[in-house]
Amino acid sequence: MAHAAHGSEHGHDPQAGTVPADAGHQQHPLKVYFVIWGLLFVLSIFSYMVDYAGLEGFLRWFLILAFMVAKAGLIMAIFMHMAWERLALNFAILLPPLAILVFVAIMVAESDYTAGARGTFFSQGR
Structure with a gap:
């Protein structure tokens, strides 16, 4: 008992590192x-x-x-x-689908350019 009193005298809480069992559950x-x-x-x-x-x-x-x-x-x-949730978890979940959408948009732009270039190239031979 004297040791616990001694620890709290110096600003150390012996139960400061403990986490309640329901700490991760939020009730909305x-x-x-x-x-x-x-x-x-x-x-x-x-x-x-x-x-x-x-x-x-x-x-x-x-x-x-x-x-x-x-x-x-x-x-x-x-x-x-x-x-x-924390911002890091939001980024971890939301950024990969957003990156896929960006890559799809790049592919759409590239396909439009390719289709236009082919149309120009093949129309010259007629």
Whole structure:
């Protein structure tokens, strides 16, 4: 007992390194989940309204993809608990798919250039 008292006199807490058993578990209020469910429902209605309104072309696909990305972001942030994770874990999960999208965009640009160059080259021989 004297040793424990001596340790706390000098600013050392003998239990400072211990972690409670439930330290890694977070409990969030159900209201957060209900609000997100409501937002997902509203975004789904908007997505269906794009088809119902008969929109065509770029606007149609832009709106459908925007609503899809918004819903995916809400699901990842709240239901997968990404909003409460450390930034390093967010980067570890989000950066690889973003890198793949960048590489796909580069390949699309390259394929457009290749198709244009082939069209120019083969049209000269006629």
